[in-house]
Amino acid sequence: MSANNEGFIHIDDLDQHAADTHRPTIAERQRVDYREIAKEVGRLGEGKSYFIRTHGCQMNEHDTEIMSGMLEEMGYKAAREMLDADFILYNTCAVRENAEDKVWGNLGSLKPLKARNPNLIIGLCGCMAQEEVVRDRIRTTHPHVDLVFGTHNIHVLPGLVEEAHHSKETIFEVWDAAHEGTIENLPRVRKDDVRAWVNIQYGCNKFCTYCIVPFTRGEERSRLPQDVIEEIQQLAADGYKEITLLGQNVNDYGIDLQDVDFADLLEMAAQVEGIERIRFTTSNPWNFTDKLIDTIARHKKIPNYIHLPVQSGSSQVLRRMKRGYTREEYLDLVNRIKTRIPDVALTTDIIVGFPGETEEQFQETVTLIEEVRYEGAYTFVYSPRAGTPATRLPDDVSEADKKQRLYRLNDVQDKISLEQNQKLIGQVLEVLVEGESKTNADVLQARTESNKLVHIVGSKELIGQLIHVKVTEAKTWYLRGEILPQGVGV
């Protein structure tokens, strides 16, 4: 990646940078089998326990499942409480400042634990580890951290833990890119018995001007379709019912491979028997093709639900964000989707208070959400990220105004979400029963095709099953429903 003296990619060079990026062909695809690397892994964890605290997106959640798999192969057992663990690992997120602040607060509070248990190992990994400023701060103010590694080398964790056991110094092992290509056959301890995550693509090439992800996760790399499908087949054999295909730009899947795109991969995944639902996240409006829309429309197993982050309703702001589409193009895409998939449920991500966002431009975001009528939106105040081009854009919007905009936007969206949910009262919907409700063990939680949470009262034997429920009550964030006798509504 070319950068100027300040370590920034200049905003005007971004298109050139994208054009320069080398796209390996399928023959050049580097692919490493973890089983080959893991031959040397010892049983250092025997009798010891680990605890991983995960921040950030599904990608990090899934990385945690992989790292748990590696640690358990070393003999480690999961600790119930962080305080009981011999190895504490923070899997961090760098996307907004408040995500980082939480980690700094928690890391500081671990210091006294070291005095209690001198053999305790404290590690930090994930997106924050990729930032030079973070590593410097650990060196100067958090020397009690034993091990720092990044997003590109989680597969070498066993060796790093061994090193950390023998070293008095903090070990820093952060790679600037995925030198070894995609790693296959990684062990995993999955958190759920019904739903599973499947990585299809790593990294991001989009370089939206506010976003740190391309810097922390590197260039886009697609897993080979056969590796993805084999993993899904294994999940089906293990009894999983729902999978979520993961990537920062899933609809870019295959740009670094020949003759396969995301729609093809979805098509192949839909053929796997036993899997009832195939979800994906995150798809980008930038290259959402008609072929992809048709594939979603054609398969019952692919829910009619799309998370389609818009970020702003103002074309000028979108341009400054380098999102690659205008308000009109986004709305046109939404119309194309709604025409082909009439009952589609849409959700989105929005950033308010982007540098220089005027009140009028903010109002364009409000009118956009009113027009699209999303089922829900994840809304954020813009957070400057060191090294990203947006930090150099002039910004005359006060913090108070930014917060106000967030509240105002949330009020509008909450009203829409409630109205959308109320429309479902009396309807019979197919839901996948996920487990007990997190807040009440007497209630089961299930999810509609549109990813809405439904609380139902029923036997725990229903967990993992697709059943029909009648919606009886609607709240902003969830629905209540009653189970229909088997066979009704099918």
Ligand code: SAH
């Ligand atoms: N790849 C996904 C987004 C991943 S980050 C996509 O493009 O849709 C998840 C969300 O965090 C983004 O959609 C954006 O809304 C938000 N986000 C990213 N960087 C941010 C920043 N600097 N400040 C505030 N929100 C940000």
Ligand code: SF4
């Ligand atoms: Fe960030 Fe944009 Fe990539 Fe999403 S597409 S991860 S917002 S740079």
Ligand code: F3S
């Ligand atoms: Fe955060 Fe990294 Fe995900 S910055 S949102 S954990 S890709």
